Every structure is written in C-alpha cells, then in structure tokens.
Amino acid sequence: MNAETSLNMASALPKRTVVFAWDMHYSCNYRCPYCWYTTTGWTELAKKSVYKTAQEWAEVWERMHRKYGRCQLRITAGEPFTYPDFPQIITTLTQWHDVQVTSNCSNTEAMEKFAAQADPKRVEVDCTFHPLQGEFEPFVENVLRLRRSKFTANVCYLAYPPQMPQMGEFKKRFKERGVYMNMAIFWGRYKDKDYPFAYTDQEKAWIKEVIGYETGPETVNLDPLVIRGKVCGAGQRYAVVQADGKVYRCGQLCHEGMSLGSIFDPAFELFPTGRACSVDYCKSKEFQAAWEDEEKQAMLEKNKFSSAGAASVGAPSQGS
Secondary structure, three states: OOOOHHHOOOOOOOOOOOEEEEEOOOOOOOOOOOOHHHHHOHHHHHHHOOOOOHHHHHHHHHHHHHHHOOOEEEEEOOOHHHOOOHHHHHHHHOOOOEEEEEEOOOOHHHHHHHHHHOOOOOEEEEEEEOOOOOOHHHHHHHHHHHHHOOOOEEEEEEEOHHHHHHHHHHHHHHHHOOOOEEEEEOOEEEOOEEEOOOOOHHHHHHHHHHHOOOOOHHHOOOOOOOOOOOEEOEOOOEEEEOOOOEEEOOHHHOOOOOOOEEOOOOOOOOOOOOEEOOOOOOOOOOHHHHOOHHHHHHHHHHOOOOHHHHOOOOOOOOOO
C-alpha cells in the first residue's frame, strides 16, 4: 500500500448477506448535468417520493431485519441530508441495519446533527464532490468534520469530460488535506458521444495516471465488460428500493412491470436464488454486492470474470 492509498479509509461496515440500495427521496439541491435524475426530470420524479417519520420507517426496516437479519442499507438518489429529520431516521434504523449514505456534503447543519447523533460503527458516508455545483473548501471541511467524529468518509470524483482537466489538481488538493480521492467512471452522453466508450486512449491513460494504477477497483468499467446472461444475485442478495417503495433487482431494471413488489407490503420477499442478467453492463458496480466473492474480486482486481463466472456469460436470460 502506497502513502496515497493509505489516505483512503477502509469501510468499517461488516459484510452483510443482503444489501438494499435505497433511493430515499427524489429531491436535491444540486442540478449536476451528468446526473440521471437531472436528465430524467426532478419534478416528475419527486411525485414518487414518500415522506415518513423515523418510527414509520422503523416499522418497514425492522420487518426486513426479521426476514433477512442485519442488512446494509445504501441510501442514495436525491440528497439524503435534505430528507426531513434525516439524522433521527438514521439513528433509529441503525438498531437493525448498517447504513452507507451517499451525499454531496453541502448541508453543513444537517451533517453536524448527524455526526452528533449517529454511530460511526454503524454508518459511513460516501462523499461525492461535484465541482460544477459546490466549492472545494466547504466540501472538504464537512468531510473532515465527519472524520473527526470517527466516521468513515471517503471522497468520489466523476471522470465527466468537463471535469477531467481539473481532476489531477483536485486529487492533489485532497491529498494535502489528508483525504484520498476515488475516481468514478462516467456512464452517459456528452456532446453526442456515449461514455465510457468515447474516452480516448489519451483520456484513459490520464484517468489511470490520476488513479495511480493500471487495473483495479477504480478502473472497472473504463473498458466495460459485457455481463449479459451472467447469473447474478441482484434480486436475491441485492435490490434497489425506489422512493415510492417499489423494489427492483438493480438500477438498470427499474422499468414498468419489472418490480419485485413493494417494501411496504408485509409479504414482500426477495428471490430465493440468483437469475441471469438481462443488461449488457454493470454500470453502477452493483456486482460488488450481487456476485459471489470470487467473481467480484476478479472484476475489482483484474476487470474480468473468474473462471467460475466466465462459464455463465452468454447463458440465456431468465428475465426479471
């Protein structure tokens, strides 16, 4: 491990058998041009949002605990810290589950309340830096505020074309503050080009130079690997819960008629076994929770399937 990598705080959350990615609500104080929710339309998406009290959410997630034990909840979509009474909700839910929160770290007041109430052994924060929307200093100060309160709080930076010229400088600035900046690969359209396929060889080399290695967790999807037909645990050990309570196998399969049911339904259950994937690429790295450990590590370390996983590629799709 080199000195730069050592600035990255390892996750303090134990591995759990079941992971739920929870779109808590569709509301955000940022309007990032690369965000799927921005291009889809926040106003329309907001109609799905359901606002409940800490006790009401406790009833929902305690029931999931009775079915699946202690799970990991990955709270994302909108900006979670703008959800009403967010710190209290998290404090309540960590009685039954571990929580990872993805945040733009712009709501300092809510983050201070969160840091004072939440348990850093049960909650961590994935801090996404958006230089087109927010400023460096307030952002990094909130990251450091979380760390001083013993929370795991790492920074992620998206290799979006207009942000790429500055990524080396931001990497350096974060390092100077004792923070490792993780890189994320952009999936989407920019100037009528589809990324990550549109990255030039020079851009790929620059991204890898900023990351600091040729192949590893942050370079997955820089050269996308087709996974259609591969048997996957999405829907079995991993699922996406949208803001209206509907549950889906993964983020790319949130289409009409593909819901597994509602998290509010007392009878809701996940699939008993894995099923073949019906999309081409694992854009959001959901394989990290949905695949078997051997196959997941092969993707993270070498960007390829393990020998066990390779055999299932090309298998007929079983749908959703």
